[in-house]
Amino acid sequence: MWRHAAARRSAQIRRLLSTSAPSAGAVRGPCIVHKRGTDILHDPWYNKDTAFPLTERDRLGLRGLLPPRVMSFEQQYERFINSYHSLEHNTQGEPDSVVSLAKWRILNRLHDRNETLYYRVLIDNIKDFAPIIYTPTVGLVCENYSGLFRRPRGMYFSAKDKGEMMSMIYNWPAEKVDMIVVTDGSRILGLGDLGVQGIGIPIGKLDVYVAAAGINPQKVLPIMLDVGTNNEELLEDKLYLGLRQPRLEGEEYLAVVDEFMEAVHARWPKAIVQFEDFQMKWAFETLQRYRSRFCMFNDDVQGTAGVALAGLLGAVRAQGRPLADFTKQKIVVVGAGSAGIGVLNMAKHAMLRMPGTHKIGELGEGHNQFWVLDKDGLITKSRKDLDPAVARFARGYGPEEVEDLHEGASLVEVVKKVKPHVLLGLSGVGGIFNEEVLKAMKESDSPCPAIFAMSNPTTKAECTPEDVFKHVGENAVFASGSPFSNVTLSNGRKGYANQANNMYLFPGIGLGALLSGARHISDGMLHAAAECLASYITDDAIRKGILFPSISSIRHITARVGAAVARAAVDEDLAEGCSDLDPRDLRSMSESDTVDYVARKMWYPVYSPLVNDK
Ligand SMILES: NC(=O)c1ccc[n+]([C@@H]2O[C@H](COP(=O)([O-])OP(=O)(O)OC[C@H]3O[C@@H](n4cnc5c(N)ncnc54)[C@H](O)[C@@H]3O)[C@@H](O)[C@H]2O)c1
Ligand SMILES: O=C(O)C[C@H](O)C(=O)O
Ligand SMILES: [Mg+2]
16 A cells, blocks of 8 residues: 555656656646637737747738748847847946846837747847846846836735735736745845835846746746835925825834735735835834744844855855855844844754754853844944844853953944954945954954945945955955955956845745645745755865855755755745646655755746737
8 A cells, every 4th residue: 555655646746747748848838828819919928929830820810911021930039139239339438327227128028029039039048138137236226117118027015005905916817926026125235215116126137047047937926015105305306106195103104014914814815925124113013023923034033144144154164164164254244133143043953953062952042143233333232222133143252252352342342353254234325344444354263254345336335356366465264245246356367246135035935835735834944945045165166265156046046045945844844836837746745856956846938839819
């Protein structure tokens, strides 16, 4: 009996793994379309522009609506890339912001017109296009959203929609939604409260979901919760497209988010909801409120933490030390907001359970390797109105305080006295790691001091890689939230400008949760994601100063992270499976079979033959 069940299961796994992996040569089965003629040309999901073959033009009532020449997908692709390159050429010498917005416009127009072509060029050129559809350009787009607006994308729920959301959610045309990214626009990157204009962030994040995790773009939904804005400039801007009222607070605010979450859950109970760029108080409050009820996570708190932890572990390896020495690293964190606190919690947790020289659990809560600063300087236990989330990292607990530091000490004082191994910025303050601070890092107790300037967009980065290699030394390792170019060092070697951005993890967290059908997203699943990313980089790469893999491998990384997350969900009995997969199938897959399975489930953009249903 048991043998039969096991045999059935392995046959099922063989079947799941035998479907061809998505690739450029893939041929799709037909796709049923309920439209004809110009309605198809105006639907970016079905539109193939000049690539509709003649038979399809006949079948779908398109004959005569397009120029007669039928182009191939490859020709269309080349045509787009050529026009992108001519745009680059023609805008040479223009200010960066003008060039970036022009690039964003040309990509956005393609997105509006032909999704298959758009996502193919995005996937193939992710390293070049990520800085346009994601940080830093997405920040500029959000700042200028009301002026740039041509057509809506995603859904907008506002404070005025109270009581209506349960019906409004059915206005979304797709029957199934797998992945939702929602913001209230209150902390967009390091740019502050941008109100409704923050919708650019969910759109950019979901583009990354499609490119990196192969989520089907018909099943993603960007959401803006417009509860007002406290940004005076926007409130006075005649073109501003959001509610012109101050932000809702307290219970009124939570009632809007509650209603939205209930509406989503009622229509798509298995959709994953990623909270993005909420100001700190709501980031933590909503995470606590929803995380055991819905399958959701907060990317800024949890995704960022995993990426930073992978970077911190890389910094230990770069010193040629065993990972267990992580517990002895001195880490200065600048910024005690949603991202900073998320990183501190995860790093502390990792230290407390680090196997090796210490017995697990030997290090007590008082073991504090962190020095945390916010806008008022070093946080100590004498800080007035200390936020409980920060309290466990405030200096002054335990008997081991040796440095002569005081409440509110400046960053340069802290660095000089502590001589940290790592200086990590999540402050949203551009240039705060100035020359004096970086020169002080030269005296770090690490042979290769690590500087993480994680704030976004580029203008908010705490420092540049040039500054680091110049002032800290060429032995330093560097990572930033937004992309920078590598630096040529004096001996001709490369000084690597790694990108430490949560884009390495959120797509895999979402995908792993989705494919396992996780009831919710546990700390164990998040740790599995971080560990997977940390182990992705080889010792050879680390020795060169490479802490994170190239963005070009994002699909490969995401398949691994997704598999690790799904396996952790199974281990914790949180997996309920998805349409073609029973959780027991997932349980009996080997690690590499799980990676294969996840990779095969990724959507890949190819034109499907279209068949009209009437
Ligand atoms: N690289 C990534 O993947 C990633 C992920 C999440 C957030 N971020 C970036 O991190 C930044 C902060 O995000 P957040 O959600 O934590 O914001 P937040 O507003 O919750 O927190 C900002 C923190 O910085 C502190 N701060 C402000 N000015 C300071 C100063 N002069 N000196 C020291 N500390 C100062 C504030 O007191 C606060 O503690 C943003 O720029 C965001 O783009 C990057
Ligand atoms: O959006 C990003 O690039 C990373 C992060 O989520 C942020 O808020 O800065
Ligand atoms: Mg964010």
